[in-house]
Amino acid sequence: MTTPLPTYPVKSAKGVHLTLNDGRTLIDGMSSWWAAVHGYRNPVLDAAMKEQIEESMSHVMFGGLTHRPAVELAARLLQIVNNDYTVAATTTSDEKSKEILLEDFDLEKMQHEYQLTKVFLCDSGSISVEVAMKMAIQYWFTLQHSKKTKFISLRNGYHGDTFGAMSVCDPVNGMHSMFAGSLANQFFVPSPTGPRPSDAVETLKEMESMLQRHHEEVAAVIMEPIVQGAGGMKFYHPIVLKKMRELCDEYNVLLIFDEIATGFGRTGTLFGGWQGDESFKPWSSLDADDGSSNHTMENNEKSDVNDAIVYPDILCLGKALTGGYMTLGATLTSDKLAHGISDTGGVFMHGPTFMANPLACSVALASINLLMQSPWEKRVRKVEKELIEYLSPLAELDSVVREVRVLGAIGVCEMHSGLDRDGMARVQRQLVEEGVWLRPFGKLMYTMPPFNCEDLEEEHVKKIGEAMYKVASTL
Secondary structure, three states, X not given: OOXXXXXXXXXXXXXXXXXXXXXXXXXXXXXHHHOOOOOEOOHHHHHHHHHHHHHOOOOOOOOOOOOHHHHHHHHHHHHHHOOOOOOOOOOOOHHHHOOOOHHHOOHHHHHHHOOOOEEEEEOOHHHHHHHHHHHHHHHHHHOOOOOOOEEEEEOOOOOOOOHHHHHOOOOOOOOOHHHHHHOOOOEEEOOOOOOOHHHHHHHHHHHHHHHHHHOOOEEEEEEOOOEEOOOOOEEXXXXXXXXXXXXXXXXXXXXEEXXXXXXXXXXXXXOHHHOOOOOOOOEEHHHHHHXXXXXXXXXXXXXXXXXXXXXXOEEEEOHHHHOOOOOOEEEEEOHHHHHHHHOOOOOOOOOOOOOOOHHHHHHHHHHHHHHHHOOHHHHHHHHHHHHHHHHHHXXXXXXXXXXXXXXXXXXXXXXXXXXXXXXXXXXXHHHXXXXXXXXXXXXXXXXXXXXXXXOOOHHHHHHHHHHHHHHHOOO
């Protein structure tokens, strides 16, 4: 870029704070785009990376070779995505944790009882989507359904910036319209208009109609569960996930969940696809105004998450997978797809140079173990409560603010009008002057603080809310 927006050089980061080169300290309200859920310079994650690089290796190819961090990470991922993480939540001694502990994993159970049984470790979240799309197409090709190459996605969806991923992002309201002539043409249905079941009626109606007409050419439906991230930070009801699962089964189409942003606790359940009627309690200033808000937090812990889980055929993970330390993605799938691709001698046609990088795998394993051993659910609910308290005053600015909404550790202020380039630079500067780091875009000022960081206090969330209010009041 010849005229980029202003940038702010960072000297260091620790806990929930970023220290700029000029000495100013900012509260990080972005978790480095959802990823740094434990904050910065976490001693457990630092130690995992240091141990890996000093005692083993930073990288080795993952073709014909394997290594402990990848094997143990894959097994741990299978445990948690199948809601079987009793062992994962058990603290091991320092000495034992250095060993490859396959005896800790019930491999027989994994093979015969888990819904998702295979893990492909790749470079990033966007690549995990590319892998998922190729996996779906190759599955149908191997089963002699070579016409099933299309995908159905939701409007306002966002799945990454690589070419396959861009093709399933919203081609009208997204950020990739200039590439439309170069991308594969996919199918799109309207996204839900809000978080109530009634807000999804048109979406489900259009999806069923689309599948009736095009199921013979559709490989998979791809969607971000519960929260559409970069497409507008929109929340929708989990009934959509259940109905999508039923429709995909009925019309012989695969279902892909893109949990790159929603995975690892951000929404209040470990994964967005685990949300149900009991756990899904988004708060909105629009509901608060008419007295109809259904937000409750006290009884959520008692709900049985197993009753709510919707399992996709393919699951994409990234961002918080490594706690924000390194780039890594994972694409998980079932025995059905693995056998469909491989039983006739085929191999999955994707092999990144840095797939299953040992350094990234070691810190990802440490991050997952740290999350599962921590009171992360209570921490998310605490942050959620604080976000409601300190962001809700923004709704008073009704000439500027359309809606304030909160779900888990996600707080969103949606304005009536979007920010132009100069407006974004001005807002960014004002937030920095208030000691807060946020990255507004379009009509949104939003925050997703590092909810599992022990250093995160109520005063930090309060300061974020106050900064947002002060800045919004100048618009």
